[in-house]
Amino acid sequence: MSGARLELDGIGKSFRGLRAVHDVSFDVPAGAINALIGPNGAGKTTIFNMIAGVYRPDAGSVRLDGRQISGLRPDLVCDAGVGRTFQIVKPFKGLSVLENVTVGALHRRPALPDARAYAADILLQLGLHDRRHQAAESLTLPDRKRLEVARALATEPKLLLLDEVMAGLRPTEIDVMVTFLQELNQRTGLTILLIEHVMRAVMALASNIVVVSYGEKIAEGTPAEIARHQAVLDVYLGEAEPA
Amino acid sequence: MTLLARLTGGVPARSLWGLGLLLVLLLAAPALLGKYGLSVLILVLYFAFVGQAWNIMMGFAGQLSLGHALYAGVGGYIAAGLFFHYGIGPWAGVFVAVAAAVAAGSIVGYLGFRFSLAGVYFALLTIAFSEFTRIAFDHWGWAGGSGGLFLKVDATSDILNLRGGPLLFYYVILALAAGTFILCRLLLESRLGRYWLAIREDPEAAQAVGVPVLRCKMIAIMISAALTALAGVWNAFYYNNLFPETAFAMGRSIEFTLAPIIGGLGTLFGPIVGAVVLTGLGEIFTDLSEVFHISGLKQIFYGLALLVIVMYRPAGVWPWIAERFGFGEKRR
Numbered sequence: 215m216s217g218a219r220l221e222l223d224g225i226g227k228s229f230r231g232l233r234a235v236h237d238v239s240f241d242v243p244a245g246a247i248n249a250l251i252g253p254n255g256a257g258k259t260t261i262f263n264m265i266a267g268v269y270r271p272d273a274g275s276v277r278l279d280g281r282q283i284s285g286l287r288p289d290l291v292c293d294a295g296v297g298r299t300f301q302i303v304k305p306f307k308g309l310s311v312l313e314n315v316t317v318g319a320l321h322r323r324p325a326l327p328d329a330r331a332y333a334a335d336i337l338l339q340l341g342l343h344d345r346r347h348q349a350a351e352s353l354t355l356p357d358r359k360r361l362e363v364a365r366a367l368a369t370e371p372k373l374l375l376l377d378e379v380m381a382g383l384r385p386t387e388i389d390v391m392v393t394f395l396q397e398l399n400q401r402t403g404l405t406i407l408l409i410e411h412v413m414r415a416v417m418a419l420a421s422n423i424v425v426v427s428y429g430e431k432i433a434e435g436t437p438a439e440i441a442r443h444q445a446v447l448d449v450y451l452g453e454a455e456p457a
Numbered sequence: 458m459t460l461l462a463r464l465t466g467g468v469p470a471r472s473l474w475g476l477g478l479l480l481v482l483l484l485a486a487p488a489l490l491g492k493y494g495l496s497v498l499i500l501v502l503y504f505a506f507v508g509q510a511w512n513i514m515m516g517f518a519g520q521l522s523l524g525h526a527l528y529a530g531v532g533g534y535i536a537a538g539l540f541f542h543y544g545i546g547p548w549a550g551v552f553v554a555v556a557a558a559v560a561a562g563s564i565v566g567y568l569g570f571r572f573s574l575a576g577v578y579f580a581l582l583t584i585a586f587s588e589f590t591r592i593a594f595d596h597w598g599w600a601g602g603s604g605g606l607f608l609k610v611d612a613t614s615d616i617l618n619l620r621g622g623p624l625l626f627y628y629v630i631l632a633l634a635a636g637t638f639i640l641c642r643l644l645l646e647s648r649l650g651r652y653w654l655a656i657r658e659d660p661e662a663a664q665a666v667g668v669p670v671l672r673c674k675m676i677a678i679m680i681s682a683a684l685t686a687l688a689g690v691w692n693a694f695y696y697n698n699l700f701p702e703t704a705f706a707m708g709r710s711i712e713f714t715l716a717p718i719i720g721g722l723g724t725l726f727g728p729i730v731g732a733v734v735l736t737g738l739g740e741i742f743t744d745l746s747e748v749f750h751i752s753g754l755k756q757i758f759y760g761l762a763l764l765v766i767v768m769y770r771p772a773g774v775w776p777w778i779a780e781r782f783g784f785g786e787k788r789r
Contacts (some may be wrong), residue, residue, distance in 0.1 A: 266665060268661075287664070287666075287669075288664040288665050289664045289667045289668055289669050289670065292664075292665060292666060293667055297666075298665055300661075300662065300665070302663075304659045304661060304662035305658075305659075305660055305662070306655050306662065306663075307658055307659075308654075308657075308658055309654060309655075309658060313651070313654070316651065316656075317652070317655040317663070317665040317668070318653070318667075319666075320648045320651055321666060321667035323744065324648050325648075326622055326647065326651070327645060327650065329648075336625035340548050364660075365666060366665075366666070368666070369667055394759050422638035430740075
C-alpha cells in the first residue's frame with residue numbers, strides 16, 4: 215500500500231441551478247495529509263462526493279496518479295484506490311463489526327477467511343477488536359466513526375477521504391485518532407484528505423490546507439499561513455466593520 | 458478450502474447432528490407417514506423451497522419482490538406446454554423454463570435496479586410484471602388461455618417424464634429443498650453473499666467499498682427466479698393443471714413470502730421452519746374448519762400468525778429457537 219497523487223482540475227457541480235461547487239482546483243501530493251476546511255454548506259462534502267464517484271462533476275476533472283476517475287461509478291473509484299468515510303456514518307447495521315470491515319476487505323481479498331483475517335487486523339489497529347462480534351448498530355458514535363475508517367482502510371486504498379471523523383470524539387480520543395492516522399501515513403505512505411472542523415486535528419495532521427466558502431476555493435496554504443489569511447479570517451469571524 | 462469445510466465451518470456440532478437427523482427422518486418419512494401425512498409434508502417442502510428462493514432476494518439482498526408468482530408461473534407453463542404439445546419431458550423442458558424465468562427476472566431486475574427503484578416502488582414493479590403476464594397468458598392459446606392447461610393424470614411411474622404418484626414428487630421436492638439449502642449456505646459464505654448483505658444494509662456504503670451493486674442485485678434476482686421456476690415446474694406436474702388466474706395470482710406471490718418472513722428473513726433455516734409452522738398448523742386449521750363447519754379458519758390463522766410474529770418475534774421464529782437451543786444461526 216502506498217499513496218497516490220490526487221489532482222482536482224476546475225471541478226464544479228450545480229443542483230437544479232444552485233451552484234454548490236464552482237471551479238475548484240487543488241492537488242494532494244502522494245503520501246501527504248491535507249485538509250479541506252470551510253464553513254457549513256461550503257461544498258466540502260460535495261467535493262468529496264465528486265472524487266468518490268457519487269456525483270459526476272458538471273465541469274473539470276479528478277485524476278488519481280494521472281488517471282481520470284471523475285465520472286466513474288463509486289465502486290470503480292474504490293477499485294482505482296480511493297477509500298472514503300461518510301460524514302453521516304453508514305455502518306451495515308445488522309452485521310457485526312467484523313463483518314462490516316470484512317465486506318471492505320473482500321474487495322481485494324475475494325476469499326472470505328483471508329478477508330476476515332485482514333479485517334480483524336485492522337480492527338486491532340483501531341482499537342475495535344474487542345467489539346468485533348457486536349452488531350454495528352450497538353456501537354457508540356465515536357466507535358461508529360472508527361468503524362467507518364476501518365471499513366474504508368480495509369479496501370486497501372491509495373487515497374483515504376475522511377469526512378469529519380473527529381466530530382463527536384472527546385479530546386483524548388481525537389489525539390488517539392490523530393496519532394493513528396500519522397502513524398498509518400508514515401508507515402504506508404497513504405495519501406489522506408480530510409474534511410474537518412476540529413482544528414486541533416487539522417493543525418496536527420495537515421501539511422497543507424484548502425479553504426472553501428460558498429463553493430469556491432478562497433485560500434490554500436500551510437496551517438500557519440491559513441491561520442493568518444485575511445479571507446479565511448473574514449469567512450470564519452465575519453468581515454471587519456469599516457472604520 | 459474444501460467445499461465441505463466451507464459448508465460446515467463455524468457451525469455448531471449439534472446443528473450438524475440435528476440437520477443429519479432431520480435428513481434421515483425426511484428420507485424415511487414416506488415409510489413412517491400415511492398418505493395424508495405425506496401430502497402435508499410435500500406441501501411443507503414446497504413452501505420451504507420457494508421460501509428459500511424468495512429469501513435470496515429479500516433476506517439476503519434486501520430486494521422486496523411481491524411478484525414471484527411470475528417466475529413460478531412462467532416456468533410451470535413452459536415446461537407443461539412443451540410436454541403437452543410436443544411430448545418434451547420436464548427434465549429437458551425445465552432448462553427452457555428456467556431460462557425463460559431468468560430472462561423475465563433480468564427484465565424486471567434491470568428496470569428496477571438500473572433506475573434505482575427501491576423498497577415498495579420495486580415491489581410495485583414486480584407486481585405489475587406478474588399482472589401483465591397473467592393477462593397475456595389469459596389470451597395465449599398455446600398455453601390454454603383462461604381455460605387453463607391440463608396434463609393427463611397418470612399415476613404410472615414414469616420418472617423420465619416426471620409422471621407418478623406422491624412418492625416421486627416427494628423425493629423430487631426434498632432434493633430441491635435440500636439442494637437449495639446447501640446452495641444458500643455456500644452463497645452466504647462467499648464474497649457474493651456478503652456483498653448482498655452489505656447491499657441490504659446500506660447500498661451507498663456498499664458501493665463505496667467497491668461492491669458492484671447493480672451486478673450483485675441482478676445475480677440475486679436471476680438465481681431467485683431460476684429456483685422459483687423449478688418450483689413452478691414441479692408444481693405444474695404435481696397438480697397437472699395450470700390457470701393464469703391462480704398461477705400468476707397476487708395471492709400466490711404473497712404465499713411465497715410467508716414462510717421466510719415467519720421463519721426468519723435472511724436466515725438459512727428460517728424458510729423451512731416457517732413452512733412447517735404455516736403449512737403444518739394451516740392444515741390443522743383446515744381440518745378444524747371442516748369439523749366445526751367454519752370456513753376461513755386457515756386464513757384467520759395465517760393473519761393471526763403474522764400479527765403475533767410481527768409483534769413479538771419480528772426477526773422470525775427460527776432465530777429465537779436457534780438462540781434458545783444453541784443452534785448458532787443468527788440473522789445475517
